[in-house]
Amino acid sequence: MAAAVYLLCALTSLACAVLLLRAYAKSRVRLLLWSGLGFAGFTVNNALLFTDLILLPTDISLILPRNVAALASLLLLLYGLIWDMSEGRRGRGGEA
Structure with a gap:
């Protein structure tokens, strides 16, 4: 049962990644x-x-590679949510 949950989590993450990257390709x-x-x-x-x-x-x-992958993923999200969005606000003339 645990194997099914782990696989479903991986497939759900993959589906989210594909959908988000496909939306990025269309809207930039x-x-x-x-x-x-x-x-x-x-x-x-x-x-x-x-x-x-x-x-x-x-x-x-594989705990170290797992943790490195999780940390890298969180850092990508953090960069996108904080620094990249604040640069976009400055470019539109807003307060940063």
Whole structure:
């Protein structure tokens, strides 16, 4: 049952990444790009989680690569939400 949940999480993250990146290709809104890249990283994180806990439960630990993928994904989202959006506000003449 846990394997199904891990796979569904990975597939959901992949679907979100594809939809966000496809929307970015049409509209060129950079927040969609950063969100899509973040969800692509979450897909990698979920795939590593499945591999670590289901396929290789006692052989090796993938906790470091999992955490690196999660951190990189969160940093992409943070960059897109804070710094990239504040640059967009300055470019439109708003207060930053």
